[in-house]
Amino acid sequence: MKNILLPTDFSQNAENALSFAVEIARLVKGNLILFHSYSVQLIDPNMPAEIYLSAYQEEEKAAKESLEGLKKRIINSNKDEAGNELFTTEAVVSQGLVVDETLSMIKDFKIDLVIMGTHGASGITELILGSNTASVIENSPVPVLAIPHNTGYREIRNIVYAYDDIKSGLPSFHKLLSFATICDADITLLHIIEKGKDTEDLNKREFDKIKSATNYDRINLKLVHEENVLEGINEYVNSNDVDVLAMTIKKRTLFDRIFNKSLTKKMAYHTRIPLLALH
Numbered sequence: 001m002k003n004i005l006l007p008t009d010f011s012q013n014a015e016n017a018l019s020f021a022v023e024i025a026r027l028v029k030g031n032l033i034l035f036h037s038y039s040v041q042l043i044d045p046n047m048p049a050e051i052y053l054s055a056y057q058e059e060e061k062a063a064k065e066s067l068e069g070l071k072k073r074i075i076n077s078n079k080d081e082a083g084n085e086l087f088t089t090e091a092v093v094s095q096g097l098v099v100d101e102t103l104s105m106i107k108d109f110k111i112d113l114v115i116m117g118t119h120g121a122s123g124i125t126e127l128i129l130g131s132n133t134a135s136v137i138e139n140s141p142v143p144v145l146a147i148p149h150n151t152g153y154r155e156i157r158n159i160v161y162a163y164d165d166i167k168s169g170l171p172s173f174h175k176l177l178s179f180a181t182i183c184d185a186d187i188t189l190l191h192i193i194e195k196g197k198d199t200e201d202l203n204k205r206e207f208d209k210i211k212s213a214t215n216y217d218r219i220n221l222k223l224v225h226e227e228n229v230l231e232g233i234n235e236y237v238n239s240n241d242v243d244v245l246a247m248t249i250k251k252r253t254l255f256d257r258i259f260n261k262s263l264t265k266k267m268a269y270h271t272r273i274p275l276l277a278l279h
Contacts, residue, residue, distance in 0.1 A: 001112040001182060002030040007102050007136075009036065010066055012150075013117030019153035020145065020274065021115040022074060025087040027182050033090045033109055034071055037101035038063050060093065067091040099135040106142055113179075114144045137249055137277040143175055144277045145244075151272055154243060156183040159276070160222075161246040162190045162233050172248040172278035177216055179276065185243070186218045192232035193225050237273065246276040 006021040008014040025032040038059050071091040078086045092109075094101045105111065116133045137144045159180055161173065180187050189210075191203050200223055207221040226232030237245055 001028050001178060003033065003109055003111045003113075004028075004030055005033050005035055005102070005105055005109065005111040005114045007035045007037070007098065007105075007114070007116055007132075008067075008070070009098075010070070011117070013147070015117075016149075016151055016153070017115050017117035017145075017147040018070075018074075020147055022078065023153060023155075024113070024115070024182065025089075026078065029087055030112075031088045031090065032074070033092060033105070033111070034067055034074075035092050035094075035102065035105055036063050036067050037094050037096050037098050039095060039097065056095070060095070063093045064091075067093055098132045099139070102132075102136050103139055106140060111142055113142060114140055115147065116144065117147045118149055140277075141279060143179065143279065146275045146277065148272060148274065151274065156185050156243045158188070158240075158242050159183075159185050159244045159246055160188045160190050160237065160240075160242045162192075163248065164191075164229075173210065175278050176246050176276070177214060179246075180218075181216065186220070187216070188242075189219065189221045190233065190236060191221075191223050192229045193223055194229060195225075195227045242273055244274050244276050246278060249277045249279055 001024075004021055004025050006014075006018055008018065021032055024030075068091055071089050074089050075085060080086060092105065094105075102114070106114065114136060116136060118131060118133050133144075133146050137146065159176070161176055176187065179185075189207060191199075193199055193203075203223055204221065211219055222236070224232050224236055226235070233245075236242075
């Protein structure tokens with residue numbers, strides 16, 4: 001993991017995400033790419049072209065100045081005793097829709113990890129409601145670390161990977177393992193066993209296979225019996241010292257099931273911890 005993308009709108013939410021991006025960039029001695037996309041709305045279709053062009057140029061200039069200022073602040077505060085940069089930092093500005101431009105950046109800059117802030121007081125619930133972060137998560141080919149509103153940086157020491165089918169989640173697990181190794185974190189595989197299902201032995205057997213196939217000793221399994229999957233995850237996260245909740249983003253996965261249920265039943269899934277969306 002070398003190239004980290006931080007889309008920013010210069011808000012406090014983006015600033016919170018930045019604190020995570022900086023720390024992870026330090027750990028991997030990688031390349032942090034600060035990114036801002038902007039668009040100029042054409043309010044009046046009869047607006048003279050020169051006026052629109054002037055507004056476009058002003059918006060572009062302001063965006064570049066703000067992003068360069070942010071870049072300088074990061075560089076100046078992340079040097080070793082000899083004055084060498086702890087990681088490289090780039091600043092990129094583009095015109096267009098946030099989601100489209102972010103996905104293009106992932107491809108063009110060979111991004112390994114995207115870190116974004118979420119808006120609103122509802123944390124992960126906001127991801128369900130069509131935010132830019134949700135759209136990036138849904139379409140990104142690489143992991144996305146979503147930082148909830150008002151969540152400041154804390155060391156990532158305990159990661160919970162909530163899964164539905166342990167076998168189908170294996171490709172994602174390898175990505176999670178890489179992330180956990182970088183952070184020097186423990187991993188808990190969390191599975192909620194719903195009423196009427198007897199999958200405890202199966203999960204234990206598959207877990208033993210996973211653990212024996214990796215060189216990472218700090219992995220454990222937690223099976224929780226709960227009638228509602230969403231409530232089971234929510235209760236576990238709130239009752240334990242969890243720094244990141246990881247889930248696989250694919251059709252018919254646990255992520256999809258939870259968020260679809262939340263929409264139809266208008267359930268709010270409140271969390272104060274980052275979500276690592278894997279693909």
